[in-house]
Amino acid sequence: MFDDNDSAREDDGVRGTDGDGDDNGDSDGVPEHWKRTREMTDGGQPADESRSGILTEDTEAELDRGPFQQWVADSISNPERVYRSMFYTATIFFLFTTLFPFYWLLMVALTPEGQQQDIILTPNGFNPGAFIEVFQVLPFHWYMFNSFVIATASTILVLVIGSLAGYAFGRLEFPGKTPLMLLVLIISFFPPAAFFIPLNDLFNTSFFLLEPITGDGTLYNTPGAMVLPLSAIFMPLAIFILTTFYAQIPDGLEDAARVEGTTRLGALFRVIIPLSAPGVATAGVLTFIAVYNEFFFSFLMTDGQPENWAPILEGILGYQGQYEVMYHLMAASSIIGVIPVAILVIVAQEKIVSGLTAGALKE
Amino acid sequence: MARVRLEHVTKRYEDVTAVDDISMEIEDGEFVTFVGPSGCGKSTTMETVAGLTRPTEGEVYIGDDNVTTLAPKDRGVAMVFQNIALFPHMDVFENISFGLRLRKYDDEEIQRRVEQAADIVQLEGMLDRMPDEMSGGQRQRVAIARAIVRNPDVFLMDEPLANLDAKLRVHMRTELQRLHRELDTTIIYVTHDQAEAMTMSDRIAVLNAGELQQIAPPLTCYNEPANRFVAGFIGSPSMNFAEGELVEDGVRTKNFHVDLDPGNVPGMTVGDAVTLGVRPEDVHLTTAADTVAQPTDPIDARSDVIEPMGDEMFVYLLLAEGAERSMEEDPSSSADQLLMSVTPDTPIEEGQNVDVVLDRSKIHLFETATGQALLHGITNLSGRDSGTTPTEADS
Incomplete structure (x- = not known):
């Protein structure tokens, strides 16, 4: 405190003696209130006589501060x-x-x-060698294939149905549009676990129609047991994204396509979707990653055998035995499992960027 | 090529009637322009022909077929849009061939037709460009090429020149006329620009508030407007209107009197409210009135604002003593003002007192209550031959 006052007084002294006619003292460009601030909070090193001497030469008053204050002053300027x-x-x-x-x-x-x-x-x-051992201990590639099929099927299903819904919500006027959209969004807020027990019950029920496909007529242990609920859960988000994008395509383009010879549906697939590539890519990537990473249904809708469409998750957990946990294999398989998604994101990202720059609609 | 027939077409949105009971018949190869102020229903009417809008009531025929419920793609129509509406993700060739490819033409045929269409609109050598690399006029040509490549029966154009700059618009106007001559296709053209309507059309359909006001050749609309709306809408600057009353010896308006035998005005008797209309070019200075065969009695006026336009000069005249030029009112509809168009070398200054006469053969009379035209030209004092009535004009 004393030092502060002291240095402040010294500062005054310096200014006082600055009478040799050059423009240092009174035109150093610092407003009056700044000088006052400087006097009050000048908490740097005490300006001793010799420094004061230097100051009379340069009158760079900032030199008199500590490093932190110096940095603050620099940041402001x-x-x-x-x-x-x-x-x-x-x-x-x-x-x-x-x-x-x-x-x-x-x-x-x-x-x-x-x-x-x-x-x-x-x-x-x-x-x-752990990266090879992964495939020797378990058929990990099979689990990956299962996951890939399930995620791809879900993504296609979500994009097709989401596009139709997005077209309806984004481009058509019909009564009850807003409540219906809200309903779709509300359903997406439900915890997936709430659906699990009824769904599991349903998927374990035999259906005569399914027997030619699944053998015993149930969906348990088939990709359908994951594709159907996961598509439904991630659908609202895709609908929401696609609605926003489709709504922005000018009406004139759709009208032009329809006059030229498409149906409404044809205009959607030939004009609206290609022009909404960034939105479709975003919705697709989000759905793919979400389904690929999903735990709950993936864990419970199969018995964990790769031939029964168990996804990647079951593969990773498969390295955990009753008496030993092969952490290095779990880690290696996790890294391998990430690779397809990483590639997908990189590819899709390029699509998104090119879609954003190429689709400049000046309308 | 085909005729287009609208029968009592009505389009209602929830509480708005966009098109109100429009019937018309467009001949094969005819160029008809729908013209009217914004929101008058002209685009909606065209959309019912295109099939983009289904009329609430009424029927649309193309050729002999009732197409009211047909999808746009099955109607044999092509359309050029106001916002041009090229597909931004396709190059020029793909844009033009879009309709052909959808109809599964073989590649050679597509190639041949696209080149021919590109030739007609002078787009050679640009087929591999993307729309965003082209200027507004070029894009417009692509849009036209896309429409003509399919040899449509009916060609619909919804304000195709609205987004172009003024110079290009005039150029494209002549291009479109040339195109119409070459193709000889039925063209329906929508615009709010009466210059486009006047210059290009065989007939003009004037619409207002969803109703058809008049459908007639451009000069008929100009010289014998069916009602006050058409009279005010066609022609620039607009026609002068003065509301008045039919009296024993003519028409009495607030500031002047025109001689006329009231018996010649069909369906009107002395005391009925009528509106007198006269175009700015049919108002003459008394000093220059020797060219006018049948002038009215001179009208006292004072010149207010003078607007030299180069080829002509507009003079705003104040009729009443001490009248001020009204800022709120359109001069054409103010009883105290008259707009006169004179040659640019006429010696006249602002604030000068002048006498003007009207050309009796060019005076229009409208019924004030309904706006319907009563007489076009009041050429004879005695009333033996007092111009044409609208019924005669129609026949």
């Missing part, structure tokens, strides 16, 4: 620096939180069996 540093901080934070689990998963996968106690940043040993 040059805010872009702060924004840039905040951007890097945020980016590094997000990159770290998203990528570190993968890094650690890789470390676990590379560590040989039985040495997994204290992995921190490097693997205890080096065992890339």
Whole structure:
């Protein structure tokens, strides 16, 4: 406190002696109230005589501050620096939180069996063979295939039905449109578990019509047991996204297509959907990833055997035996399981970007 | 090529009647323009022909077929839209061939027809461009090529020139006339621009508030408007109207009197309210009235604002003493004002007192209550031959 006052007084002194006619003192560009602030909170190092001497030469009053205040002053005069540093901080934070689990998963996968106690940043040993062993212990590729089929089928189902619904909600006028849309959205807020017991009961019931397809006439242990409920659960979100996109296509384009020779449905598939590629890609990718990652129905709607359409989740859990848990294989299979989704996102992302730039509708 | 017939077509939205009982017949190869102010139902009427809108009542015939319930693609119509509506994800060739490809023409035929259509609208060498790489006029040509490539029976154009700049619009106007001559297809054209309507059409259909006001050749609409709306809408600047009353020896308006035998006005008797209409070019200075065969008595006026346009000059005249030019009212409908069009070398200054006469052969009389035209031209004082009545004009 004393030092502050002291230095402040010293500062005054410096200004006082600044009488040699040059424009340092009174035209250093600092407003009057800033000078006052500087006097009150100048908490940097005490300005001793020698420094005061330097100041009389430069009169760069900022030199008299501590590093933090210096930084604050710089930030005020040059805010872009702060924004840039905040951007890097945020980016590094997000990159770290998203990528570190993968890094650690890789470390676990590379560590040989039985040495997994204290992995921190490097693997205890080096065992890339785990990525091959994964396929030897269990038919993991089969589980992956199952998951891929289920996710693809769900995505197609969601996109086709969601497109029809999105067209109706986005481009047609009919009574009860808003309540119906709200109803669709409300259903998406239901916890999936609420549907499970009735669905499981239903899927375990024999249907005469299904017998040629499933043998015993039930949907349990078939892809339908996952595709149907998962499509229904993720449908509202897709409908919502597609509605927004389809509503933005100008009416003139649809009218033009209809006059040129399409039906309404033809106009949807030939004109509206291609022009809404970003929206369709977004809805498709979200659905695919959600179904591919889904736990609840995937875990309960099959008996866990790959020949019974058990998805990837069952495969990963399959490395957990009664007496031992092969963490390195679980980690390796998890990494392998992520790869298709990663590729899909990268491909779809390009589609989204190209769709956004190419579809410039000047209407 | 085909005739188009509308029979009592009505389109109602929840509480609005967009098209109200329109009937008309468009001949094979005819160029008919629907014209009217915004929201008059002209686009909706066209959409009922295209099939994009289904009329609430009434029927649409193309050729001899009742197409009222047919889908647009089955009607043999092609359409050019106001916002051009090219498919942005297809290049010019794909845009033009869209309809042909949907109809499963073979590739050679498509190629031949697209090239022919591109030739007609002068788009050679641009078939591989994307719409967003083209100028407004070029896009418009692509849209027209897309419409003509299928050899439609009826060609519908919904304000196709509205989004183009003024110079290009005039150019495309002549292009469209040339196209009509070459194709000889029935064309229905919608516009709110009366210059387009006047210059291109065989007949104009003037619509207002969903009702057909008049369908007639452009000059008939101009010279013998069926009612006050058509008279005011066709022609720029608009016709002058002065509301008045039929008296013993003529028509008495607030500021002047025109001699006339009231017995010549069909269906009207002395004391009935009539509106007198005269176009700006039929108002003459008394000093220059020797060219007018049958002038009215001179009318005292004072010039107010003068607008030189180059080829002609508009003079706003104030009729009543001490009258001020009204800012709120359209000069054409204000009783105290008269708009005169004179040659640009006429010696006249603002604020000058002048005498004007009206050309009796160009005066129109309308019934004030209904707006229906009563007389076009009051050429004879005695009334033996007092111009044409609308019934004669129609026949």
